[in-house]
Amino acid sequence: MIRENLEHLRTKIAAKASRCGRGKQNVRLVAVSKRFPATAIKEAQESGQHIFGENYIQEAQEKYDLLNGEADFHFIGHLQSNKAATAARICSMIETVDRIKLARSLNKHLISMGRQLDILIQVNVGRDDNKSGTLPEKSEELLREIGKLPMLRPRGLMTMPPFTEDPEDARIYFRRLKELGDTLCHHKLFFDNSAVELSMGMSHDYEVAIEEGATLVRIGTAIFGERPVR
Numbered sequence: 001m002i003r004e005n006l007e008h009l010r011t012k013i014a015a016k017a018s019r020c021g022r023g024k025q026n027v028r029l030v031a032v033s034k035r036f037p038a039t040a041i042k043e044a045q046e047s048g049q050h051i052f053g054e055n056y057i058q059e060a061q062e063k064y065d066l067l068n069g070e071a072d073f074h075f076i077g078h079l080q081s082n083k084a085a086t087a088a089r090i091c092s093m094i095e096t097v098d099r100i101k102l103a104r105s106l107n108k109h110l111i112s113m114g115r116q117l118d119i120l121i122q123v124n125v126g127r128d129d130n131k132s133g134t135l136p137e138k139s140e141e142l143l144r145e146i147g148k149l150p151m152l153r154p155r156g157l158m159t160m161p162p163f164t165e166d167p168e169d170a171r172i173y174f175r176r177l178k179e180l181g182d183t184l185c186h187h188k189l190f191f192d193n194s195a196v197e198l199s200m201g202m203s204h205d206y207e208v209a210i211e212e213g214a215t216l217v218r219i220g221t222a223i224f225g226e227r228p229v230r
């Protein structure tokens with residue numbers, strides 16, 4: 001089932017990207033494996049999937065160990081500073097950096113590990129009180145502070161808009177993230193300003209997100225099925 005779902009999804013992503021005049025290599029898939037076992041990740045890997053999204057550090061670490069460290073994890077959940085060391089060790093990207101305290105903590109641990117780490121800034125474009133993320137108008141200052149931290153490579157922005165049934169309702173938020181990314185890029189605040197990442201879009205609205213410029217789509221249910229309750 002996972003293989004068929006992935007193949008179907010890849011076809012749809014490629015078709016949507018090409019209809020928007022973008023190459024399919026410009027839209028990467030993050031398979032959100034949260035709450036699914038390491039065996040599901042293994043099966044997806046055998047079907048050619050590389051990047052996996054996890055939102056609990058302890059759960060990610062257990063799976064990382066079961067997979068003997070052979071997993072490319074993007075962290076997509078709320079990250080507490082006291083979990084920064086583990087996150088920095090087992091993830092290839094933290095998509096949810098939204099405050100300087102967390103950035104400094106990651107940087108400190110990375111110095112002792114002697115390696116750099118890709119990050120995204122999570123932006124609360126919907127100004128939703130229940131959601132993490134920096135407010136759009138605070139993102140520039142956050143990026144300027146992060147620019148002083150040598151081990152962090154800010155690659156772009158990530159967002160999770162307020163949930164609505166109709167994927168079209170998310171379009172305005174995706175567009176705002178893209179516009180914010182363009183502005184920050186213009187100010188040369190990213191590690192590579194010629195390739196700014198935008199992580200947006202989930203199972204029900206990824207096609208709209210690709211139309212609005214997503215370079216990373218985070219998809220769980222459409223690959224692994226309904227998530228088991230924790």
Ligand SMILES: *Cc1c(COP(=O)(O)O)cnc(C)c1O
Nearest residue numbers: 032055076202203218219220221
């Ligand atoms: C769970 C989750 C997803 C995936 O959601 P689906 O609707 O299952 O595709 C994407 N992004 C984040 C941040 C998530 O927590």
